[in-house]
Amino acid sequence: MGARLSLNNHKATEPFEVSQSEASKRQKTSSSFWDENPRLIPSLPDEISIQILARLPRICHFNAKLVSRSWKAALMSGELYQLRKELGTTEEWLYILTKLGGEKLVWHALDPVSRIWQRLPLMPNVSAEDGMRRGLSGLRLWHMVGSSIIADTIRGWLGRRDALDEIPFCGCAIGAVDGCLYVMGGFCRASAMKSVWRYDPTVNAWSEVTPMSIGRAYCKTGVLNNKLYVVGGVTRGRGGLTPLQSAEVFDPRSGIWTEIPSMPFSKAQVLPTAFLADLLKPIATGMTSYRGKLYVPQSLYCWPFFVDVGGEVYDPETDSWAEMPVGMGEGWPAKQAGTKLSVTVEGDLYALDPSSSLDSARIKVYDHQDDAWKTIEGDVPIPDLTDSESPYLLSSFLGKLNVVTKDVNHNILVMQADRQHQLDSAPSTSSATFGESLEELSQNVLESSGSIWKVIASRIAGSAELVSCQILNI
Template identity: 30%
Template structure:
């Protein structure tokens, strides 16, 4: 193992304190032992996929030692603990070492997923006007964004990097351009179960401003600035990158989506022309999409595939959505909130994700709107999960413009949903 990949580990209680306690509230700081601040996250060597550790006794999670909860069998104790809300898991970790080990492994969270108890949180990676990259988390139950400890140093000021989720609980950052080192092959991932950053194998090519998607729990990347045509795939089961077929033409993607088991990519070609390509993993082949194809014509906004349908924003603030009708081969308006926020940079729809089976629109001002697109036309209802509200947002944007602070506005780069 390359020793350069090793880094000193961050005190786990401090890391958990800053991440999970901030979501739970400020009422219980005194319950967590004070330790050094999580100024720089640790990057452990690649350990993906994470494997549960066997107990010394070899008998379940209890290991044949003292029970998890005195007076209760361990299986019944686990049945109780897995029902504790995710925002309170940091409290469970500080009860004792045995509870900490239980929540540090895959068994606990794997059981929550199998029983339908896993909770989805929304993570947003953003960049301010000075180029500093940070990330926040939104617990839908608390309806408030919380700042997280810093991202790994390589991505503190990187641009043009990719972001994706594998296994439902691993958030990957990969590629991009470092201001000092140039394009990178670096890959790191955050586990919502262990609450740590880890190293993963580097990509085979240095690339930034490229396209990325997840199909079949595999991470695909393709194209990039500099006339790249190569494409590669990362298989977490093998913990290895490998090349796939090259693109039909070099492309710098600016929007992409997975729909119908295929990856649609739209971007700028070498001659600065708009191009569209589609990749099929079954045949491992790229093909050009016809210029007048109804799906990609005019498609520039964030999009998401939900329930077998592809949705995209039809206005800058994402308050009006449209869906792609495969039978007609065209986009059609389907959902309108009726309350539009404007066309400023702050309220621009930066990302669309699926959260708890609903369509979630995230804007640059960190306001979040959710709508159940599967409901009947008369039952559609928009709900604000997080945000300042229309009037307060307008006043904030007006004051910022007057004060000349427009250049320092935040910009949401990526949004992903992790469960635990």
């Protein structure tokens, strides 16, 4: 999978340090040997050999594919990854999307066991239809993908019908389902795109899949029952940006998008005057799967004003929407006005409240019985990154809550919470420890004995900014 990065210097390294002539000689010898021995492993039936390969850690696949053509084919086959599921040898990797120089998107994958980062291949030029052949460098303003607020995006556009014509590409949504990453929609020049791109780690490549039924940008995504849901967003209408209430679902097995009922936005229907109803536009500001349903917090906006109006819940069993519980909607912490990030870990719903101070934040967990958000003891060490579009990201990784952020030295940190510690908010838990910390990362761990966080991985990021993070388990 792409270029490998070492843990210490984070520079791309070749898998083998050999001369070109020696490598060529070795390849000829290897090819001739394996041509005479078509089995995956000589003297072993392929049924047994595939069982062995299915137990091979994913970090070894890059080098293992170089053994022979038959090994490469086996390691890129769906049969092997299905066998890994049956054997329980699947591995969770963390995928982080960053942007460089305000325009170049780069994905990196983290293997938490070896703590080695791997760089993914660049996405195809999705704006090629507009004659832009400059690769990913042409995809400007990608920093507004996913976690950025719509308000920042539409600022300066209102009242300028030609403004979107100046924007090469922006506003995609990111999701992950069935072991693949998905990049959906966005604006390309003056058009809202339907396009959907998929990254398959088994073949380490991007491909275009069935487009959405309607072009949309800044939509919200969530996964439920192994299907990818997309709701809301905006499109380009005659008068400028038009908010969408529609929703649809993608089944990765069939490759088909299916429309589901549109969000009612019932709170928007009870505004006191027709003037306000026309002025305030309803938008979805987040989306998460929780307790078998999809929860979508919502706001009404008219730049620069945002009014939180609770949210709505989609039930796939009844294929219908209902109003979100009052306490959940009113107390949902907001990253910035208009964006509400959350993550479900082992059945519990978490959100991060950045308002406690400039250099820290608090985690809140939703109590569905009391219909209230409750603060967890222990600050999250997040530096003051007010200039950053995405100062932090949340993920459910290895069964624990993780926060991805950058430190003052421009390193990306993956911080993991001690779940047992964090769920017990009593003051007596402040002395809990994590056990041994990673030696080379110890300088990044808070010195305070009351910290519930430890850094499980880091890498030099420089000026790169965080955009999104996803988990793939294959």
